[in-house]
Amino acid sequence: MAHILIINPNSSLACSAGIAAAVAPFRWPGGPSLEVATLEEGPPAIYSWRDWHGVVEPLCRRVESHPADAYVIACASDPGLAAVRGATARPVFGAFRSAAAAAAARADRFGVVAIVDASKDRHLAALRDVGLEGRLAAEVALNVTMEVLLEPDAARCRLVAAARATVEQGAKAVILGCTGMARHRAWVEKAVGVPVIEPCQAAVALALGVVLGTD
Amino acid sequence: MAHILIINPNSSLACSAGIAAAVAPFRWPGGPSLEVATLEEGPPAIYSWRDWHGVVEPLCRRVESHPADAYVIACASDPGLAAVRGATARPVFGAFRSAAAAAAARADRFGVVAIVDASKDRHLAALRDVGLEGRLAAEVALNVTMEVLLEPDAARCRLVAAARATVEQGAKAVILGCTGMARHRAWVEKAVGVPVIEPCQAAVALALGVVLGTD
Amino acid sequence: MAHILIINPNSSLACSAGIAAAVAPFRWPGGPSLEVATLEEGPPAIYSWRDWHGVVEPLCRRVESHPADAYVIACASDPGLAAVRGATARPVFGAFRSAAAAAAARADRFGVVAIVDASKDRHLAALRDVGLEGRLAAEVALNVTMEVLLEPDAARCRLVAAARATVEQGAKAVILGCTGMARHRAWVEKAVGVPVIEPCQAAVALALGVVLGTD
């Protein structure tokens, strides 16, 4: 039975719980196992480029020491994707690039909601890397902490407002640009009326596609 | 329980059987139902632009009269995707765009193997539509009929040779550019050593991502 | 003497009359004959993608059964251009692509006025196909019916307002994005002060260029 290892590169257990809840519908009896691991060495959240670089080596080591059929880097800024790919022969999916690919398959242009303004550069770099920067309609940041984001309601209205702002600038789909937003996907989608894509779900769908489709 | 309707827009039952075999691993007890339907009004295969336009109206009618939670157009030239999307409020996935999105999430540049040279223009148009034409390393056509393609072995060597040719021109992943090639995916992947993507599997993975991730 | 067949793929005789009036100045004694034909099988106007796909097969048949030296598809969404080109060895000009080419030859960026919002996607697809999407300054839709458009005055003010809106967003030339607007070209040009391009005229000019220049 295939095993997919989903690594949250920040140390927030609450964030990992949100990720686990988001991917729970992708589990079924006899299906591939979906393990959500927390990188204890990571920071509480990835706010800065230094946070981003700092998790790469522990991520690589985790992958090297934990064999799986496929890996998901469960952070919407895809830290060290190329490096992690070099640490294993198995497929590695970055949550953000997976979300961008799903968005491109569903809509002409898409929006992104970021946790902080500093995330925008990382998202833009990832979009340039996959060739989709031209399809970004707009990105709007909440500028809140991970703690606020993980509270049940605190960030909801701001999330919806940010998603709507991207729709007003032409987005036909919206990517939740931080895994801490995972619990709010359905709620935001209902509120804004266009597909809302949660990166961990997008990556798990692609990973399932590979592990199921292989044989 | 969610229902995904996968419509083969050509009339070849053998082709539909290949598609059903390709998506079989994506079924599980209690999981979303995956129905593969054959468009009897369609041509034996979509070789030309006229074939391509001709299936759009029957596709739209099929979708209108067959409610589902998500639809897959199971043809690697995505006939009438925008038109079909206009015929339903539910998500519709084009097999080729889904494969291109999956390829972009896994590799910097990818190759495509086409059934006939005439398919290349349709693939290029689809790539331009999603913004990924710059990531196409090369496309190579087999120039065989659907019948030859569907024989167990007749096209295998040519398929591998074509996939290899795209790899030699820089492809780090290969898309099988006709659903008639579905049975050969694993075989070709083993032979060429890079991920080989079957479009119906790619579309079903994205469709599963939506129907599972929604709630 | 060369014969250019201009096919209006909608069934509106009033629209065909407008096209004939627009191309009338391109006729002269002894010059190529310009025949404007109406596709009776077509819809009253091409509002949707289904309308668009639906006229392709009749267009191909018309071309196959009516030999000419060059053909013009007289609809500003270029339905089935690749398919029609496959139905004849003679040159086939799409009205919209011809207008876009003329606009690119005259101005750095151009605007488009659409009959309905749904036309925008078709125009964008055509621009991506010819590589000129980066030169589209803005597109504005009137969201009126063909009947309203064909009345002498009903749509004029809206047409001018829409054209002006694209100029304010950087357009240095404006394309009339529906053949039903043909009668208003000179009027709009005078009102907005930049070149206003009527697609049937643009296509006929290119077709004349071929049939006159060939010897």
Place this chain on the structure above:
Amino acid sequence: MAHILIINPNSSLACSAGIAAAVAPFRWPGGPSLEVATLEEGPPAIYSWRDWHGVVEPLCRRVESHPADAYVIACASDPGLAAVRGATARPVFGAFRSAAAAAAARADRFGVVAIVDASKDRHLAALRDVGLEGRLAAEVALNVTMEVLLEPDAARCRLVAAARATVEQGAKAVILGCTGMARHRAWVEKAVGVPVIEPCQAAVALALGVVLGTD
């Protein structure tokens, strides 16, 4: 009756005669007058960037002192197009940009045959200016003098070989990248089997489109 002034910016009368022959089919009794003028101040041919800059001021003065309804700069490197446009309120067509627009309206990718290697940069700059550099399949230079080019047969075989070379690299249409090649258009087209575009004809067709379509 409309008057179109076609200015050959080099001083070669033989070149002007070739241009006149190329545009002759575009004349008819009662039609717009097509005057081919030779810029005596120009060099024998435009081989270098200095030649190119040097004709701009005389071109502007010619336009200022010779009113016309439309102007064509009859040189396939479009010298000083922006400057000349600043010298008149009437439309000015660059022969090369007109040819590129016509090529884009007819084919996905096109080739160019240049008189000398030094012309390639000017053509590339013009293509970048109109946004079509991505559609250039290949450019091949003959590296001959204008005198050789204007002889009846001397350059024909080389012209055909160069055009073919661009077709082998993906061109579906070929632009003759020097007005000195004008007499050979039909011959080359017959030999290579794809549309061959003569820039002065392309520009005159666009100019006719404007002067005829205006009223």
Place this chain on the structure above:
Amino acid sequence: MAHILIINPNSSLACSAGIAAAVAPFRWPGGPSLEVATLEEGPPAIYSWRDWHGVVEPLCRRVESHPADAYVIACASDPGLAAVRGATARPVFGAFRSAAAAAAARADRFGVVAIVDASKDRHLAALRDVGLEGRLAAEVALNVTMEVLLEPDAARCRLVAAARATVEQGAKAVILGCTGMARHRAWVEKAVGVPVIEPCQAAVALALGVVLGTD
């Protein structure tokens, strides 16, 4: 000892004095000599395309008759760069392209302040030529004369307002798009808070890089 010839292609001695002041900090005892020359044949300022073309031949002659180790064309519209490069085997730096390169090395997107609206096209052409047009956040023109620009204070506030306007549209660095603005660099930088790049300084830095780094 290396010699860098910096040619101001307009005839304004006040402008040359501003250039000399701007590059003065790049001189040191024993370092490369930096000579600022004024092109007496040039116009008072380069406002139009005709001005721009008109200085090319005198620039080429100046370069041919004045040997140096490197040349700088000290005008922020890079008149005739390709032509001047053809007149010498030594490196020639265009001030604007140098500034754009420096801006790209320092910031994701940059703004430009132009002396007059007519300069914008020349700047855009230069950016397209080096491939950086996608990084232009905004360009704002002062629409003043060179005389006003060269007064100590007259244009300062407008300069700052224009630079700020580009920053508000996303610029992370600002290029002073006319050499007549050279004296205001530090002042504007302090006022707007992002790097402000003076093209002659940028070109001299690149030229120094070559002449110092060679051996």
Place this chain on the structure above:
Amino acid sequence: MAHILIINPNSSLACSAGIAAAVAPFRWPGGPSLEVATLEEGPPAIYSWRDWHGVVEPLCRRVESHPADAYVIACASDPGLAAVRGATARPVFGAFRSAAAAAAARADRFGVVAIVDASKDRHLAALRDVGLEGRLAAEVALNVTMEVLLEPDAARCRLVAAARATVEQGAKAVILGCTGMARHRAWVEKAVGVPVIEPCQAAVALALGVVLGTD
């Protein structure tokens, strides 16, 4: 007196010595001080993405604890440029982006010589980041170790062959894509006949431009 800190992020003293030799001509009495520092925490060379990520945090700390007027990251893969920029308010130049900017200012298309194939992805990412990926004619890797590269002659012939290979594919300038190649610049330039750009020199020239031009 301004101070420019040039940090070699690998631990090779021989490599630092090569960098110091390359930038030596940029020193003069009374000029800005150029300090070349070696990051002892770094690996012998940056061969992999993990090496690349691993030096970012020590680089940031070095910058935070060593005030300077400008910084150069003296590695031709620009490790952590965004992160380091976040660690200081002073300008930080990446050697590779500086070289790419200098190349764009001097030539239409350029080549890169890499130490190992694995470097190509990092260079491509940097080029995409600055928008210049379209100007890369070709990149060729030597696939040697840093030790071999630093020997006086061992890699020279291969370096010249690799540079020539990029020129044959259209490069008009060549970037030495590893600081270990610094000593060979003049030699390679002489051999291949186009400008050869050493990234540390390019970055120091830009840094000098800032520190000299500021006041």
